[in-house]
Amino acid sequence: MSKIKSFTAVEVLDSRGRPTVHAICQLATGHAASATVPSGASTGSAEALELRDGDIGRYAGLGCLKAVANVNLEINHALAGKDFADQAELDQCLLELDGTVNKSRLGANAILAVSLAFCRAQAAEQGIPLYSHFAHLAGGSPILPRPMINLFSGGAHGGEQIAIQDVQIVVPFARSIRQTLEVMSDVFRAAVALVLERYGMRLLTADEGGLAPEFESSEAMLAAAVEAINLAGYRPGNEVGLTVDVAASQFHGEAGYHIDGEFIDRGSMIDLIDKWCAAYPIFSVEDGLQEADWEGWQRLFQRLRGHTMILGDDLLCTNPGRIRRAIAEEACDSLLLKVNQVGTLTEALEAMNLARNAGWKVVVSARSGETEDDWLADLAAGWVGDYIKVGSITQSERLAKYNRLLVLEAMCGLRLAKAR
Numbered sequence: 155m156s157k158i159k160s161f162t163a164v165e166v167l168d169s170r171g172r173p174t175v176h177a178i179c180q181l182a183t184g185h186a187a188s189a190t191v192p193s194g195a196s197t198g199s200a201e202a203l204e205l206r207d208g209d210i211g212r213y214a215g216l217g218c219l220k221a222v223a224n225v226n227l228e229i230n231h232a233l234a235g236k237d238f239a240d241q242a243e244l245d246q247c248l249l250e251l252d253g254t255v256n257k258s259r260l261g262a263n264a265i266l267a268v269s270l271a272f273c274r275a276q277a278a279e280q281g282i283p284l285y286s287h288f289a290h291l292a293g294g295s296p297i298l299p300r301p302m303i304n305l306f307s308g309g310a311h312g313g314e315q316i317a318i319q320d321v322q323i324v325v326p327f328a329r330s331i332r333q334t335l336e337v338m339s340d341v342f343r344a345a346v347a348l349v350l351e352r353y354g355m356r357l358l359t360a361d362e363g364g365l366a367p368e369f370e371s372s373e374a375m376l377a378a379a380v381e382a383i384n385l386a387g388y389r390p391g392n393e394v395g396l397t398v399d400v401a402a403s404q405f406h407g408e409a410g411y412h413i414d415g416e417f418i419d420r421g422s423m424i425d426l427i428d429k430w431c432a433a434y435p436i437f438s439v440e441d442g443l444q445e446a447d448w449e450g451w452q453r454l455f456q457r458l459r460g461h462t463m464i465l466g467d468d469l470l471c472t473n474p475g476r477i478r479r480a481i482a483e484e485a486c487d488s489l490l491l492k493v494n495q496v497g498t499l500t501e502a503l504e505a506m507n508l509a510r511n512a513g514w515k516v517v518v519s520a521r522s523g524e525t526e527d528d529w530l531a532d533l534a535a536g537w538v539g540d541y542i543k544v545g546s547i548t549q550s551e552r553l554a555k556y557n558r559l560l561v562l563e564a565m566c567g568l569r570l571a572k573a574r
């Protein structure tokens with residue numbers, strides 16, 4: 155039992171300089187902890203609602219003072235003095251208090267900040283590290299997820315200079331987080347040299363710290379990634395591979411998919427992805443089609459199953475109902491788990507367990523608007539994520555997570571998950 159003394163919150167800024175919510179949980183025992191929530195840019199339409207003030211006089215309407223007030227007033231009044239047996243009981247209480255399907259009354263940003271701060275406070279109360287507490291919640295033994303590390307960005311993260319959103323590096327031969335990051339550093343330096351030479355000094359980094367030059371085409375982005383792997387002295391494929399977040403909902407409209415200067419239909423989009431997967435060492439394709447095209451996803455999955463992970467982000471929105479549908483309809487075989495898409499830890503864990511029980515892979519993911527908070531690394535280790543996706547090896551809001559994984563590896567003896 156953990157008795158709540160108080161919940162309080164503060165408006166702080168994320169890595170894009172936009173407001174977000176930082177909550178503090180104080181327990182009656184004197185233990186206290188805080189947590190900050192991230193925010194997406196290429197958001198799925200089924201995500202829980204991030205409450206924004208809408209006052210265009212402050213942060214162009216993106217202020218979070220209402221969400222902060224909801225923690226300080228309504229949530230605190232309802233929960234202070236109450237005893238909670240566990241995370242599930244607290245989260246259930248938050249859901250009932252909010253009373254909406256998508257957490258639009260109190261705000262998913264307010265609710266998740268409280269859910270996370272309570273989780274950390276419980277770990278502190280028990281005197282155990284956060285990853286161990288997450289492992290107890292999930293009932294497994296912690297393991298370090300294999301990083302998918304951002305190299306190149308486009309789409310909503312890179313100023314739309316190219317349609318596809320992210321090309322990432324995976325290092326299947328690496329035996330540790332340390333070795334993974336060493337390899338990534340080599341590939342990143344090679345990519346910087348290549349981009350400077352080919353695209354001049356207009357070097358631009360995107361929201362997640364990846365490089366964002368004006369590629370001529372999507373294929374040029376994939377080819378440059380393979381060149382950078384080669385230049386760094388590694389073998390593209392089982393030594394160093396690629397994962398792609400197409401984020402196709404972002405460039406899909408009535409006229410089809412707007413990519414590489416053309417509008418193409420679903421069939422051509424599937425053919426294009428198939429072609430990329432045949433030509434490049436692509437381990438996983440995320441959001442290859444738009445989020446509402448369930449039939450198209452089935453076709454894409456039929457085409458690539460067994461060769462390439464078909465990873466659902468906007469399609470699933472970490473939403474248990476959508477995951478059940480995707481399992482039943484065989485629309486994909488892996489879950490991108492973003493806790494703030496659903497809004498409480500308990501619902502995110504339910505999503506994770508559904509995916510696991512279906513034999514899917516799970517990729518624990520940060521958002522494009524992140525903070526220096528590192529709870530995601532502990533969650534990914536404790537919940538036994540197969541992969542973690544937190545962006546590039548530049549920018550401290552990304553490094554907070556990688557550095558935490560390095561510490562867990564070196565100090566806590568956690569081992570890296572197997573590739574595939």
Ligand code: PGA
Nearest residue numbers: 193194195196197521522
């Ligand atoms: P988002 O991007 O946080 O902007 O949604 C991350 C992703 O699409 O995977």
Ligand code: ZN
Nearest residue numbers: 399401440467
């Ligand atoms: Zn995505």
